[in-house]
Amino acid sequence: MHSVGRVLGEVSGLLSRPPAESVPVLDSLGRYSAETVVSSFKLPPAPKSVVDGYAVRAEDVEPASPGAPVTLRLLEGVLRPGSTEGFELPRGSAVRVETGALLPVGADAVVPVEDALEEDGRVHLFRRVARYENVSLPGEEYEEGVPIVRVGDRIQPHHLSALVLEGRSHVNVFRVEASILNVGDEIVGGTYFRPFTHFLVASWLRSLGFRVTDVSVAPDSPEAVAEWAGSRGEWLVVILGGTSMGGHDFTVKALESLGPEYIVHGLALQPGKTACVAVKGGRLYLAASGLPVAALSTLEVFLRPLLRRVGLKVPLLPRVKARLTRRITVKAGVVGFARVRVYREGGTLLAEPVMLGGSGALASLLRGNGYVIVPEGLEGYDEGEEVEVHLYGEVEE
Amino acid sequence: MHSVGRVLGEVSGLLSRPPAESVPVLDSLGRYSAETVVSSFKLPPAPKSVVDGYAVRAEDVEPASPGAPVTLRLLEGVLRPGSTEGFELPRGSAVRVETGALLPVGADAVVPVEDALEEDGRVHLFRRVARYENVSLPGEEYEEGVPIVRVGDRIQPHHLSALVLEGRSHVNVFRVEASILNVGDEIVGGTYFRPFTHFLVASWLRSLGFRVTDVSVAPDSPEAVAEWAGSRGEWLVVILGGTSMGGHDFTVKALESLGPEYIVHGLALQPGKTACVAVKGGRLYLAASGLPVAALSTLEVFLRPLLRRVGLKVPLLPRVKARLTRRITVKAGVVGFARVRVYREGGTLLAEPVMLGGSGALASLLRGNGYVIVPEGLEGYDEGEEVEVHLYGEVEE
Missing domain, CATH: 2.170.190.11 (Molybdopterin biosynthesis moea protein, domain 3.)
Incomplete structure (x- = not known):
């Protein structure tokens, strides 16, 4: 089991930034700037x-x-x-x-x-x-020398407006593209439920401004997975399933067969411990569990911080402090990803751990509105303890 | 001058919800659900x-x-x-x-x-x-009777995934469309700077999931503005400029000429006091200053809360508490929209008012990362007072 923090450090040192491309300023909302633009004149130009x-x-x-x-x-x-x-x-x-x-x-x-x-x-x-x-006075509304966007900034309405004002028709942005494969004989052959984890991951990436160019499925076969993975050119290649620590590690074998410069299998993360992380040619291959909560744990605890370390200022979720209504327990030496439902009672915010099921529990995401990250050095938090919650849903008032 | 709170109440009672349309679930990310979907089965179906x-x-x-x-x-x-x-x-x-x-x-x-x-x-x-x-056990991962999305929810990755799991190919969402007109002889005829407020507003609306179908310009003429406004069918029609309280109220005259069921001119809001709000046929006509900060003030202090009152759960900006480094002063009886730059010093968050210029100061938006809303009943906040800041940019660590 590899420490999440250590792998983050190692991988961020090996990854290239995504390639850049020029897009019309009016289409740049939500993209990540690949250049720093500084204002070049004053408004008003005279009193x-x-x-x-x-x-x-x-x-x-x-x-x-x-x-x-x-x-x-x-x-x-x-x-x-x-x-x-x-x-x-x-x-x-x-x-x-x-x-x-x-x-x-x-x-x-x-x-x-x-x-x-x-x-x-x-x-x-x-x-x-x-x-x-x-x-x-001249310069009160707009001045020379003010950074409009810096490399890695996600372009927001006020950035876009200032680029228009600067007379820019185009701006260089990072081409953050991803492809996703969901692996499993049961996904290809049909099962008693509709597989959806690949759509969870695709939507998560899209909400951060990624262009998802391919969402496919493949059987439990290292050849099929390796063939697909070897054919992809996106900066981020995500594979779901086939990462178990036992025999069902088709995906891990497939990634090994690509001859990556870096590969680790097993993160000290709960849920999400089966993740496999590889780097080849400066591009990231991330294999995660096909179970939705384990996959989301990998995205939130590993991928979001990694993207920020690489210099893409992906937004952080809003955070609030809340008191736990029940204890959260995590194994020693492992980062925990615990779903909670934050609600207000009297004047205080309470966070109720959503205990439902395990790493497959989509219901826990629907019932909850946030998550708590338990750092590696702790075995959990006590009932009544104040914790920081990352909110993905609203707190009902 | 009309109280922001009162106009919000009156207008939200008159507006219809936007029309609904059916879209593929896989394209529904970021849209607002027009239906409540409840889960209909259990996972796992057996132990x-x-x-x-x-x-x-x-x-x-x-x-x-x-x-x-x-x-x-x-x-x-x-x-x-x-x-x-x-x-x-x-x-x-x-x-x-x-x-x-x-x-x-x-x-x-x-x-x-x-x-x-x-x-x-x-x-x-x-x-x-x-x-x-x-x-x-059956139901640990997914249960019957759990709301997946409710009317007005903005569809997020976990909602979309659950809709896939439910076997839904399509979902009804609100068609939140807007059109924008920027009014001014100088905008049509050319000026010493590139007009951009219409792009600021268009981007702000797009970032909330609106489809912006038209972004046009018109001269200072009530006929031109009325002709454009009368031809629009979007749920939200935004007009910038021509709203001054004196003679340059072309836009107000144009909106009056449409024969709206409701119209007020002048909000107790600083900046943004020249806004004009009209409702016709359950659709909203919002006229705001063409100056960027005044326009943004109208969007943040009036339009965002209005959308939520109408039942569209547009996201709120993350909020933090911070101490003011300087006093903020607002006229009595007026809601204030004050730009600040939040930064960390030692262990505390400080908010420095960004005093630059007036309602035209795009520079203040670039230098700041948040805003403070001063309620109607207060004349401001003192230096050292703790205020709630709505963050549109990150706090540098």
Whole structure:
């Protein structure tokens, strides 16, 4: 049994980052940036009025007061939002501006419309304004030198918007692709229930932004599994089933036959101990149990942290602290993945371990809304102990 | 100025739920279920072995001990995982089972392989087993009567898997569609920066599972806006810009001209006070500022809670408690939307208000990672006060 932490460290050192590809910015939501983009200009590019009024040079209106207005020459027209006026405001004059308009060169403040009176090509201003009063300054809305996205960031709405603003039509993102094989004679030949673990894994990967290019099934045969695995070029190849520690380790034999640079079979993880992890050509082969909870344990406890170590900032689940209503027990030296249902009682959050069944218990995922990871060094948590729960569902209020 | 809480209440009472449509289960990830699906059977359907060994009737092996084995007749063959055996285990006999195999009718326990010895069509069993020892019971993995998804749930990997297991090929989901118009002469005619707020809103909606069917621009004209708005059939129609409280309320006039059953202009929200909310035929028309932070404030403080009230369980952002490094001030009677940057110092989380610029400050979204909502009844929070932050980005560790 290999320590989860050690294998994480070893594998993250051997994996390459996924290949990059250029995609239109408007299609980049939820992808992982393969480049760092830094903002390259300022907004507003010049002082911008935040009121309707008259752009002035502040020094020109310094003596103004309600009883003794300053009168300036009024230029023709109105400056409106959206345009840049190249002209310079002559000393001793003012120009009408709407909210959002950029000031002309030389103007540095705005007298609000309610403190002014127009008359015959002039404007009487009944209030002094300080320099930069009623304007937003260059760079207040958008500045040079601010990182928009960094390598590995998952592109969110505000990132995408800033890439549009920067004038980028395309952005380089990682091509995070995966293929999935579900192995088992009973899956190929038919069984008393519909196999679904491959769809659980495919959906989990899709929800993290992976493109899942193939979801197949194969019989319990090292040749069939090796043939499929050998034909895949995705950065991540997932195989479910055929990983038992005893004789039914078809998948492990198949991965060994590929001649990987690295392979371990057996993680100190409960459930999920039969997982097999291999690296070949910088790409990851992950074999996990075909039982849904064991497979999910491998994804949550091993794959999610691994993706982050490799530099893909896959989202973490929201976490809350809650008190256990019953003890959770895990074998010594093994990381535990315990499903719980978090609920509120009075003012406190309680976490009830969902004990149903074993690693095959899809019901435990439906009844629960979170999981607790018990680290290797602990044999569990006591009833009443406060634990950190990773929530995949909502806490009912 | 209309209270956000009051408008939320009024509008949620007038809106219809979005129309429903049937989609393949395998394409339903991230959609909102329009039906409640309850599990209809048990797994395993019969006791299932959790070890390799011999299925027996527990009563037959009651006298067994290491010194005095019980000998049973051994049936031919091996029961393997995945198949259901219709036959009944005769009294006084045993059958080989692999881990995961269902027991034949009448068998109720499994003697592990290491406690048995085969000889000439018989098997000597050196250990008694209790009833149901080494088996998982019917219903432990999956039970009847467990809700798989409820109306409004956002379909996640474990939901999708259970729908596959139920044999569902299709599921009814809400068709949450939106169209977006960005209004402004400067947007149509060209300006000194690339307009992007419509892409911010489109991405925000897409990240919640909306299908955005149209993203257009229009000049500052009530006719143009009304023509576009009148032609849209989406459940949600968003218009950005043209909502000022003064003369530039083209969008408000356009929405009024549609003859809505409900319309309010002006929300007690900072930024975002110019929003206009209308309902016509059970569909929502939401007009918001074209400035990015004001638009986002409207989406986060008004639209996200509204969607949840209508019964779509759009995800909430993760929340953390953090201490303010500076005071946040909001006008009395107004809900505040304050951007912050949460960071860790020593053992505590601190939230630094990102003061940059006003409602147009995309930079504040790039520099921050969360926001604080100041309720209507407060005029802000003091420096050092603990506040709840909604995180849209990660806290750097």
